[in-house]
Amino acid sequence: MRASLFITCYNDTLFPETGRAVVSLLERLGVSLDFHPKQTCCGQMHANTGFRGEAFSQAKRLVRLYQEAETVVIPSSSCVAMIRDQYPGLFEELGNESLRREFAALLPRVYELSEFLIDRLGVEDVGATFPHRVTYHASCHGVRALHLGDRPYRLLRKVRSLTQMPLPNVDRCCGFGGTFSVKNAEVSSAMLAVKLEDIVATGAEYCTALDNSCLMHLGGAMHRQYVGMKTIHLAEILASTEASPAEATV
C-alpha cells in the first residue's frame, strides 16, 4: 500500500520525531510512503483565528498538492478535523466548482493516523514495545470531531509492557485552543492547571495523544512545573520496539 504523509507545520518545525516515528511505524507495517516537500500548513490556525481568506488559500494549496495521493496520513487530529469540518465551508464560500470536485475526491482518502492503522490497514498490534505507564489524553478534535472512540486505546492495549493509566475527565479540553492559548492566556492556563492535576494524578510516566498541539501545551506546563512526567505522541510509542526504543527526547 502507498500513502502520502502530511506533516503539519508545527510538527515539521517543533516535533520532527513524530514524523520520523510515523515513517518507521508505517514502513515496518509494509506501507510505502512518500512525502511532498512543498507541503506547509492546513490553514487551521488562520481559520480558527478568523483569517478566512488566508485559511482558504492554504486549504486550496493542500488539496492541489495531494490531488494524486492514493491515501493521505496525518498524525494530527486537529488538522484532519480542519480538513473534514472546515474545508467544505471554505470551499463553498470562496472556492469554485473544480476545487470542490477535487476536494470531494480527496476527502475520503484522508486519514488520521489511528484511523489509518485500524480502519485502513486493519491492525491493532503493530509490534510495539514500550515498558512504561502511559495515560492517553483524548484531544477534543479526536473525540468530538473525528469520533476516534476506542481506536487509540485498542492500539495502546497491544503495545508490549505498556501499562495504561486511565485519565479521569478524559474528554475535558486542556485549554490549548490554538491562538486561544495566547489571546486568553490566563483562562487557558487555568484550564491547563485543572487538566494537569488529573493527568498527574494518574501516576503515569508519559502522557500521550494523537495531537502534538495539546502535548505542546501540557508538556510545556509539565516542564515548567517539574512534575516529572513527559509527553509523547502516540506514533512514537507505536514506533518503539525492543530493538529500537522510542527516541529519548529532552
Added chain:
Amino acid sequence: MSHLATAQPAMPHPDLDPLSAPPFPKAALPILRNPQLRHNVAHAIDVIQAKRAKLVTEKADWQELRSAASAIRAQALENLGAYLEEFETRCTAAGGTVHWAADAAEARQTILDLLRQENASEVIKIKTMTSAEIQLNPFLEAAGVSVFETDLAEIILQLGDDEPSHIVVPALHVNRSQVREIFARRMGLKDLSDDPHALTAAARTYLRQKFLNIPTAIGGANFLVAETGSVAVVESEGNGRMCLTLPRTMITLAGIEKVLPRFQDLEVMLQVLARSATGERMNPYTSLWTGVTPGDGPQRFHVVLLDNGRSSILSRTKERQTLKCIRCAACMNACPVYRQTGGHAYGSVYPGPIGAILTPQLMQMHHAQSLPFASSLCGACYEVCPVKINIPEVLLELRAQVVNQERHQFARLLDPMYLGMKIANLLFQKAWRFHLAQRLGRIGARLFTQRDGWIHSLPSIGAKWTQTRDLRALSSQTFHEWWAARKGEAK
C-alpha cells in the same frame, strides 16, 4: 466584618452591559484569582452536568429527540413572521394583548406604560433573562416602580446587589453561607442559620407577603405556541405559578424567537429542556395559559414581543441557528472555559458558549467582539446542545467578522497578532519561504533557549505563552530536512 471577608481581594461589581463591560480576558482576571467563586461555579456545574449525563444516557432515543427538537426550532425560524402573527391572532382572540417592541428601549417603555395604566408602584417578577437583557429592573426602579424578584436565585442576587452568572441557575456562583449572610443582612434576620430549610423558610416568609400584596407581575416565556396562542413557563420553585395565578395583571416579555409552530411541539421541547437544563426528567412546574380565563388567574394579560437585534440574526444564514436556543444552559455547564470563569467574565446576561455567539450578534457586532474568541473550540457545547446549534461553527463565523472589521484599522498595523498572521500566511504559501523562516527561527530562538534545551521566556505575544508554559527549543533538523537527507542516503 469577619476575617474571611477581608482576606479576599475586593471583586469589582460585575458589569453585564456589553456597551461598557471590559473584554473577556480582562474581566476574567479577578475571577480567576477568586478561589471561592471558582469553587462554587465548578462544583455547581459538575453537579448539574452529572445529573444531565445520567438522564440523557437513560433515554435510548436521545439523539432522535435532539434531531426532532432541532427540526422544530428550525421550522419555527423558517417561517417566524407567519408564526408570530398566528400567535398574535390566537392570543388576542383569547383575551390577551400583544405588543411589538423593536428594541430594548421600546420594550421597557411599553412595560412602564402598562404599569402606569395599572397604577402599579410595585411589581413581582418571575425569572426572565430577557428582562435582564433589556435592563428592565433599573429602568423601572428609576421610574419609581419597586421591583421584587420571586425566583430564589434572583432574590439572592437582588438583595445581594449582584448580577446573574448563569441563565438557569443565576446565583450558582454564590454558596450557602453567602446566601445566609445576604438574607440575614437584608431581611433583618440576625440569627439566621445556613441550614437550607432555614434559608428556604426565610425566603418563603419574604415572598408570601409580596405574592399576597402585589397585584401586578412580569414574567418571561420559555415558549409561545402559534397554533393556540398559549404561553409556557417552566420553573422549579412554584414562584412562577404564584405569579401566574394570584395577580390581577400579567405582563409577559418574550423574544420573538420563542415561538413554536404547534402545541404538540411541547412534547419534544419539554423533554429536552428539563433534561438539558436541570438534569430532571420533568421540571417541577410547567405553567401553560392562553389569554385570559374569567375567574381564573390574571384578568389582564399582555405579551411584549421583543426583537432587539433578533431579526438581523435571522437574516443571516450561518448565524440564524443561534436563535434555535431554548436557554437550557447545557452548553455553559459543559464548557471548560465557563467552568473556570463563571458567567460574569462574559460581560452579558447571556454567558458561556451561547452567550459568546448571541451577545455580539444582539449588539450587531459593534460590541462584545472579544466573546467569539473566548472559546478553545473544544466542541463540548455542540455535543450537548439539545437543538443542535453548531456553536463552534458560529464562533468561527463571528471571529471572521471581527477580523474583517479590525484588519484594516490603522491601530492593528503593528498588532503582533495581526502582523504574525499575515506573515505566517505569506510563509505558508511557498515552501521555500516557510523553510527559510524555520532556519532563521532556529537561529533566533537560540537567543531565548536555556541550557536545558527549553525556552522559558519569550518577548511580545510569546510572553503570553511563557507566562505559564515552557516551550521546547526548535529542533536542529526539521522533518522535511530529515526526509531529504534520508532520501539522499538511499540514493
